[in-house]
Amino acid sequence: MTHPNQTPKPAWNSEARPARLEERLDDDVVRCHLSPRNCRIRPGQHGFCRVRANRDGRLVTLNYGRSVHATEETIETEAVFHYAPGARILSMGNIGCMLNCDYCHNWKTSQARYVEDKDVHHYTPREVVDIAVRHGIRVISWTYNDPVVWHEFVVETAALARAAGIVNLYKSALFITAEAVEELLPVIDIFSVSIKSLDPAYYRRITKGRLEPVLEATEQVFRAGKHVEVSTLMVTDLSDDEKTARAMAAFVGERLSPDVPTHFVRFHPDYKMTHTVRTPVDRLEKARGTALGMGLRHVYLGNVYDTDATDTRCRACGRLQITRYGLNADLVGIDADARCTGCGDHTGITLLPDARPRERVRDLPPGQDLSVAGFDWHGDVRALHFQLRNTSGAPVRAYARRLGGAGADRSWEVIDLAPHESFRSIAAKSTPGETGVQVAVDHTCESTLHQVFDRAHFPTVEATAGTLNADVSPLPLFVRDASRNSRPDTPRSPRP
Secondary structure, three states, rough: OOOOOOOOOOOOOOOEEEEEEEEEEEEEEEEEEEOOOEEOOOOOEEOOOEEEEOOOOEEEEOOOOEOOOOEEEEEHHOOOEEEEOOOOOEEEEOOOOOOOOOOOHHHHOOOOHHHHHHHHOOHHHHHHHHHHOOOOOOOEEEEEEOOOHHHHHHHHHHHHHOOOOOOOEEOOOOOOOOOHHHHOOOOOEEEEEEEEOHHHHHHHHHHHHHHHHHHHHHHHHHHHEEEEEEEEEEEEOOOOOHHHHHHHHHHHHHOOOEEEEEEEEEEEOOOOEOOOOOOOHHHHHHHHHHHHHHHOOOEEEEOOOOOOOEEEEEOOOOOOEEEEEEEEEEEEEEOOOEEOOOOOOOOOOOOOOOOOOEEOOOOOOOOOEEEEEEOOOEEEEEEEOOOOOEEEOOOOOEEEEEEEEOOOOEEEEEEOOOOOOOOEEEEEEEOOOEEEEEEEEEEOOEEEEEEEEEOOOOOOOOOOOOOOOOOOOOOEEEOOOOOOOOOEEEEEOOOO
């Protein structure tokens, strides 16, 4: 409740900024040329995404600098395996989307009508770059719901990042116009494209978009010489079949290149598709075999553990080059020049050798009053976001480490926090024997834990209420309410 003498905080979408790709029409109507919808918007109305609108006859954006919490993750989170394997990235996700996929893992933020102010953070372009620089992160990933509708903020911030020597990764369904892609090409280095299906009817029914613009945009960034990887979510009993695998392999092999890394990703029930089950792994393995049999050279599985279908082998001699477990990568057969240590053939993989790892210490500092809490991996929950906020006006250190596993490194990773900084990072299970993680903070830090279910989901329900010890985090549920004719679909958090 707001105190009578306090000014209420403005709603997340209360600030309008001029938008790019505007066409002005008669009667103060504007047309937005960002997505292939080319929304025709009357004064006071919104486009499909609900974050671009017409204010007094001009196209504006309502989500500039509006984001979920900036989060340190690994590049494997983004279905990128052939660029800087194992690199730490800064993941930035916004509000709104140009699609409305029935199975969206990020619907709490992608569908603007369900966004709550408490889940929205405000950043300037300089603040985003400063976070990456301060933590020694060399890659900023524009991700989660979809960066297309964050166009102005992405273009401006990515330009600043490039000037600071930072690589930009664009993880997107790429339902975008050729004109908008041309504005991205000067500042984006990596495109990880989520192609939902190769069936036009599927796109119209499940995503509320169209297929061909996605394929055209993917070809456009590939022809521009950008690093491109593609992925397809294999939805149980809907798109997890040989037909999908063959269509995907044909597109990549014929319209891109057989060398483009291709990922078949395991689905988990979410949003409007909860009355089903996770994709059976044997169907994913069969899809991978089909694509390899059609000539693709690098085909991977996503959201799976305990399989060699996530490893990279030399295309010339077959030597194992990169092993992966979940969201972690270990280079075992590549030299500093990105060549195979077996036959010397170039891997086609881009390395970032000057990326700075975090400092590690063998033991926690003696005499410091630290609170230590643990989290155990269970079921398919094998990753954890931990959020730390330094409440003091001085720098402070927090610590995290892995538990279990023969020969495991039990040293602590050091996380340096600036005065009053809020920082969020991921810990993902890295070996079959690993049992969980520990986090240690002092009394000046506020901490929360967030379970992560697969790589695509950004949780907006905290695992705790200001303490590290209660580590059960229910995902937000989506409940269909047929009694609400004007808005039949209503979100609801599960009961505690």
